[in-house]
Amino acid sequence: MKITNYFDYNATTPTDPRVLEAMTPFFIEHFHNPSSYYRQAAQVGYEIEQSRQRVAKLINVRSQEIFFTSGGTESDNLAIFGVVNRLSAKGNHIITSSIEHPAVSNVCRYLEKNGYRVSYLPVDQTGLLDPEALEKTIDSGTILVSIMHANNEIGTIQPVKELCEIAHHHDVLFHTDAVQSAGKIQVNAAELGVDLLSLSSHKIYGPKGIGVLFKKDSVEIDPLIFGGSQEQDVRAGTENVPGIIGMGKAAELARVEGPSEAKRIGPLRDRLQQELTERIPEILINGHTEKRLFNTLNLSIKFIEGESILALLDQEEISLSSGSACSSKSQDPSPVLLSLGLKPEDARGSLRISLGKYNTDRDIDTLIEKLPGIVEKLRKISPFWTEK
Numbered sequence: 369m370k371i372t373n374y375f376d377y378n379a380t381t382p383t384d385p386r387v388l389e390a391m392t393p394f395f396i397e398h399f400h401n402p403s404s405y406y407r408q409a410a411q412v413g414y415e416i417e418q419s420r421q422r423v424a425k426l427i428n429v430r431s432q433e434i435f436f437t438s439g440g441t442e443s444d445n446l447a448i449f450g451v452v453n454r455l456s457a458k459g460n461h462i463i464t465s466s467i468e469h470p471a472v473s474n475v476c477r478y479l480e481k482n483g484y485r486v487s488y489l490p491v492d493q494t495g496l497l498d499p500e501a502l503e504k505t506i507d508s509g510t511i512l513v514s515i516m517h518a519n520n521e522i523g524t525i526q527p528v529k530e531l532c533e534i535a536h537h538h539d540v541l542f543h544t545d546a547v548q549s550a551g552k553i554q555v556n557a558a559e560l561g562v563d564l565l566s567l568s569s570h571k572i573y574g575p576k577g578i579g580v581l582f583k584k585d586s587v588e589i590d591p592l593i594f595g596g597s598q599e600q601d602v603r604a605g606t607e608n609v610p611g612i613i614g615m616g617k618a619a620e621l622a623r624v625e626g627p628s629e630a631k632r633i634g635p636l637r638d639r640l641q642q643e644l645t646e647r648i649p650e651i652l653i654n655g656h657t658e659k660r661l662f663n664t665l666n667l668s669i670k671f672i673e674g675e676s677i678l679a680l681l682d683q684e685e686i687s688l689s690s691g692s693a694c695s696s697k698s699q700d701p702s703p704v705l706l707s708l709g710l711k712p713e714d715a716r717g718s719l720r721i722s723l724g725k726y727n728t729d730r731d732i733d734t735l736i737e738k739l740p741g742i743v744e745k746l747r748k749i750s751p752f753w754t755e756k
Contacts, residue, residue: 377724419616440568450589459509495524522655523664551622574618578611634662
């Protein structure tokens with residue numbers, strides 16, 4: 369499988385051919401509804417449970433604590449709405465961070481409009497949250513803390529275990545969006561101590577349209593979707609069997625092959641960062657330089673617009689993004705980068721480069737060769753650029 373000059377793996381990944389091979393029989397040969405009574409349906413149900421176990425092993429939890437959804441966004445929504453609907457009599461205060469994915473931040477803004485109090489914890493210039501800020505913000509009405517494990521734009525990894533311990537000290541539930549971290553770094557939900565955790569298949573070389581919410585047995589939430597008794601009454605609707613099979617296979621491959629891929633991809637990212645910072649003046653590295661995902665590099669190239677850079681890179685058949693894929697068409701500067709303290713004009717000049725399993729040294733060479741020239745071309749017509 370050959371994919372060249374693709375640098376947007378945090379947006380989505382190609383489906384691994386082995387994942388597609390595992391899924392294919394469940395479109396035609398094993399098409400049966402697992403809720404039916406006959407033998408073929410029972411076999412499909414068995415395969416679903418096998419996939420559930422594979423996902424559970426990826427994050428070190430019990431298979432009965434894994435619930436399949438339509439993706440990371442639904443998992444985030446189910447976690448937050450499920451908790452606040454169940455615990456509304458206990459309190460109405462939610463705590464999150466200023467750099468969450470829209471699947472969390474937009475839910476929180478909706479809840480604010482409907483009588484809930486939401487605290488958005490700030491981060492420092494590297495994107496890290498201060499645990500003391502969480503300690504000071506929790507009050508008697510707090511019912512949920514939702515802090516992402518690793519940021520999708522800058523890659524900064526939060527101290528989730530410490531944050532979770534603080535929440536639990538106050539008898540508050542803790543949810544983490546691990547969509548970007550799972551499959552890249554070790555995500556041990558049992559060790560982190562989280563009560564709820566969201567995953568997405570298409571970030572780990574599985575199919576789109578399938579995700580997971582991990583929920584501790586001891587945690588009760590209200591469903592978002594009502595109907596049949598699928599997924600232990602947590603998520604109604606006939607199961608997306610091919611998607612579930614694909615996610616299970618993708619999780620298995622990530623668990624087995626992820627560590628070796630990290631060792632290969634990390635040096636590629638580091639070489640790219642070094643070369644670009646040496647060749648392009650007035651460039652900023654956004655996010656933590658150490659506590660970040662090994663595949664992620666976020667740059668701000670001063671005095672020009674990121675969208676213009678992307679357009680010229682696209683002409684060279686080089687694919688990357690300027691921020692979260694879920695908000696990449698917005699003309700507004702990234703809220704994540706603004707939260708780091710960047711000026712709006714610098715945030716607009718940002719590029720998110722995210723590497724994956726099909727990137728090679730040749731891809732890195734191509735980007736190193738093309739990007740400096742594009743930047744120089746755009747700066748020549750920028751009214752803000754004065755060559756040093």
